[in-house]
Structures are given as C-alpha cells and as structure tokens.
Amino acid sequence: MLPYRKGRNGLAVFSEGLREFEVIGEEKKTFAITLLRGVGLLGKEDLLLRPGRPSGIKMPVPDSQLRGSFSCRLSLFSYTGTPSTAGVAQQARAWLTPVQCYNKIPWDAMKLNKAGFNVPESYSLLKMPPVGCLISALKKRKTGKKWYCDCLIRQNRQPVRQLSRSVVR
Incomplete structure (x- = not known):
C-alpha cells in the first residue's frame, strides 16, 4: 500500500x-x-559506500530472471x-x-437434529473500529483456551501504541 x-x-x-x-x-x-526486475548477480561490485568489495555474495542468480507469465x-x-x-x-x-465461499450442495440438503440450545445469529470474538487500528496478530495460546490479540494503533505513520490483550472465549 x-x-x-x-x-x-x-x-x-x-x-x-x-x-x-x-x-x-x-x-x-x-x-x-x-x-x-531481474538481476544477473546477487552482489554488486564497487558501490560508492563499499569500494573494492561486493555488496553481497557475487554469484549468478539465473532464477531471478522472470520467465513465463506473471500476473498482478x-x-x-x-x-x-x-x-x-x-x-x-x-x-x-x-x-x-476477498470473501471466499464454496457450496456445491443446496442450502437445505443437510437435515440436522434440533439443538438443545439457541445460538445467536452472529458472534464475534472481538470488534474492531473501522479506522485507526489494525490487528497485527491473533493467536491462540499453545496451552489453555486463551487467545492473544496484538493491535497496532497508528497516527501520522508512527505507531502510537501497541496493545496486547488476552481474550478468553
């Protein structure tokens, strides 16, 4: 972006x-x-800030040449x-x-037994504001039932604060 x-x-x-x-x-x-973009060698010689030595391993990289079709x-x-x-x-x-969907059978093809409990029409583990905050990580702990959510709040391209919360389901 x-x-x-x-x-x-x-x-x-x-x-x-x-x-x-x-x-x-x-x-x-x-x-x-x-x-x-394609390059012939991995390292470049005689750079202004590195006179006399390459910027990396000076070796051919033929796989960096894009051959065939490419889409973007x-x-x-x-x-x-x-x-x-x-x-x-x-x-x-x-x-x-984008939203991914797959359903090859009609919506009413599965006949399910009535559940002994009611569930809400929608459920959300957490709600995010529409602007100003991004989830950088949502991870379930290896042990227990806790989830961790890291959010990054930015203002003028600078991180203002990073939140890390434990979310219990």
Missing part, C-alpha cells in the same frame, strides 16, 4: 504481486511501480483526511482478502 496526500485529499495504490513502488518527482506526486493486481483508492482516519490500511486489507 502506498498513500499520497496533498491537503485534505489523498490517493493510495493497493498492490498484489508487486513489491516495489514509490512516490517520485520534485513535487512527490507521481507513483512509480516496478513491474519487472493494482487498485487506486481515493480518500479525504489522513490515511489513518480514512481507514486506508483497513481498505487495503479488505481488498487483499
């Missing part, structure tokens, strides 16, 4: 399959996205306010994780 903002309005690029992008130019208002997806998302208050990260996550 790459957000760009000028004044109150902003534009973000969401990418799946492409890892390199930046905002370039004097006014920093042009998105540059690397579509294809890009999306533009416009917003007002800061990326944090507009929920840009949440929108990117929603775009990257």
Whole structure:
C-alpha cells in the first residue's frame, strides 16, 4: 500500500504481486511501480559506500530472471483526511482478502437434529473500529483456551501504541 496526500485529499495504490513502488518527482506526486526486475548477480561490485568489495555474495542468480507469465493486481483508492482516519490500511486489507465461499450442495440438503440450545445469529470474538487500528496478530495460546490479540494503533505513520490483550472465549 502506498498513500499520497496533498491537503485534505489523498490517493493510495493497493498492490498484489508487486513489491516495489514509490512516490517520485520534485513535487512527490507521481507513483512509480516496478513491474519487472531481474538481476544477473546477487552482489554488486564497487558501490560508492563499499569500494573494492561486493555488496553481497557475487554469484549468478539465473532464477531471478522472470520467465513465463506473471500476473498482478493494482487498485487506486481515493480518500479525504489522513490515511489513518480514512481507514486506508483497513481498505487495503479488505481488498487483499476477498470473501471466499464454496457450496456445491443446496442450502437445505443437510437435515440436522434440533439443538438443545439457541445460538445467536452472529458472534464475534472481538470488534474492531473501522479506522485507526489494525490487528497485527491473533493467536491462540499453545496451552489453555486463551487467545492473544496484538493491535497496532497508528497516527501520522508512527505507531502510537501497541496493545496486547488476552481474550478468553
């Protein structure tokens, strides 16, 4: 995800399959996205900050040459306010994780016995605000029945605080 903002309005690029992008130019208002990159050697010689020695292991890497077909997806998302208050990260996550469904049989094909208890129509282990907070990890403990949820709250691209709570089901 790459957000760009000028004044109150902003534009973000969401990418799946492409890892390199930046905002370039004097006014920093042009998105540059690397579509294809291939290198011949793993290490580079005679760099400005490393004269006389390579930056890594100097060996050929033919597998870094992209051969055959490659697919990627890009999306533009416009917003007002800061990326944090507009929920840009949440929108990117929603775009990257589409709903997956599979059902090859009719909805009423399974005849189930009546349960001896009622369950709510919906249940949520936790609820997240629509903007400003992202789950960085949700993990069940190896022992016991506890879950841990790490949330990252960001403001102006800087982490404000990180919450780690134990959630009992």
